[in-house]
Amino acid sequence: MRPDMCKNSFSLLPLLCALLLLTSCSEYTNVLKSNDYEYRYEAAKALYTDGHYRQAAEIFGMLLAPLKGTAYGEECLYMLGEANLRAKDYESAAMFFKKYYQAYPKGQYMEMARYNSGYSLYMQTPDLRLDQSSTMEAINEFQNFIDYCPGTSLMPQAQEIIYALQDKLVEKELLSAKLYYDLGGYIGNATFGGSNYAACVVTAQNALKDYPYASAGLREELAILVLRAKYYLAKKSVEERRLERFRDTVDEYYAFANDYPESRYLKEANAIFDYSERIVERKGSLPEEDELSKKKKADEAKKALKELKESEEGKKTADKLKKDAFIGDILRSAVGNGQNNRDSDK
Numbered sequence: 001m002r003p004d005m006c007k008n009s010f011s012l013l014p015l016l017c018a019l020l021l022l023t024s025c026s027e028y029t030n031v032l033k034s035n036d037y038e039y040r041y042e043a044a045k046a047l048y049t050d051g052h053y054r055q056a057a058e059i060f061g062m063l064l065a066p067l068k069g070t071a072y073g074e075e076c077l078y079m080l081g082e083a084n085l086r087a088k089d090y091e092s093a094a095m096f097f098k099k100y101y102q103a104y105p106k107g108q109y110m111e112m113a114r115y116n117s118g119y120s121l122y123m124q125t126p127d128l129r130l131d132q133s134s135t136m137e138a139i140n141e142f143q144n145f146i147d148y149c150p151g152t153s154l155m156p157q158a159q160e161i162i163y164a165l166q167d168k169l170v171e172k173e174l175l176s177a178k179l180y181y182d183l184g185g186y187i188g189n190a191t192f193g194g195s196n197y198a199a200c201v202v203t204a205q206n207a208l209k210d211y212p213y214a215s216a217g218l219r220e221e222l223a224i225l226v227l228r229a230k231y232y233l234a235k236k237s238v239e240e241r242r243l244e245r246f247r248d249t250v251d252e253y254y255a256f257a258n259d260y261p262e263s264r265y266l267k268e269a270n271a272i273f274d275y276s277e278r279i280v281e282r283k284g285s286l287p288e289e290d291e292l293s294k295k296k297k298a299d300e301a302k303k304a305l306k307e308l309k310e311s312e313e314g315k316k317t318a319d320k321l322k323k324d325a326f327i328g329d330i331l332r333s334a335v336g337n338g339q340n341n342r343d344s345d346k
């Protein structure tokens with residue numbers, strides 16, 4: 001996503017000549033000690049051209065102050081950023097590119113410096129579990145690039161990176177919302193009577209509002225999470241709030257079904273809607289147990305019984321239960337006959 005800098009802007013002949021001189025460590029040391037700034041500068045560019053970016057960056061850095069204000073000063077600062085970027089020292093690269101466009105707002109390399117500053121920040125964005133301040137900084141840098149260079153040919157690349165960075169922020173919010181949802185009714189972290197389901201709803205809805213251009217897949221994940229959380233929040237509500245919250249769940253279902261008519265979660269959403277609508281019709285009164293829960297428990301009981309019968313231990317247990325039942329029938333019959341005899345004697 002990062003276009004290469006145009007190398008035609010540099011004179012190749014002096015670079016090739018300097019490169020021939022840098023064939024050993026001792027000669028590189030001589031370059032560092034030389035008082036000929038122009039010679040050292042050409043040597044640094046030769047090292048850069050040959051792929052020795054860290055050595056080039058070292059020399060460019062040493063020449064930054066001596067060449068400031070000269071014909072080489074502007075290019076030296078930009079090349080220092082480029083050398084660090086190619087050496088994958090992204091933190092230093094971002095710093096020097098920013099210094100360049102601040103010092104030379106209309107400079108020859110202003111457009112590339114602004115783009116590369118954002119790109120360097122993008123390349124050092126952290127894992128989702130960590131603080132995303134640098135991700136926000138990278139987004140701002142690319143947005144500034146677009147504002148200052150509206151006609152740039154790099155617009156598609158910049159927008160693509162902005163969307164990728166925004167998705168990263170949305171993914172972090174999605175992880176937070178899922179955490180609240182998974183905690184569910186746990187109250188250990190819910191201070192002042194708060195609810196994890198309510199926190200899930202707020203977190204997911206804020207992400208949907210703050211990042212309208214997030215990818216469709218992430219927006220769908222956030223939307224179904226809102227519907228689920230509202231449903232379980234309604235089920236666990238006190239009686240005074242239950243009807244209101246189930247109505248809110250029904251409204252949320254319509255919004256979800258309208259935005260994602262072909263969602264892979266539609267079957268689940270329909271089940272939530274059917275139950276919620278039934279509670280609304282009952283004016284908030286919950287049934288003792290919904291049919292889905294009854295069927296699930298019955299299926300689990302049948303499965304457990306089948307597994308018991310199939311196991312050897314299960315067969316022994318079943319035989320013992322039958323034997324105990326048979327003995328019990330005999331005892332109950334004997335007791336019954338004795339009672340009948342006493343009744344006839346009377």
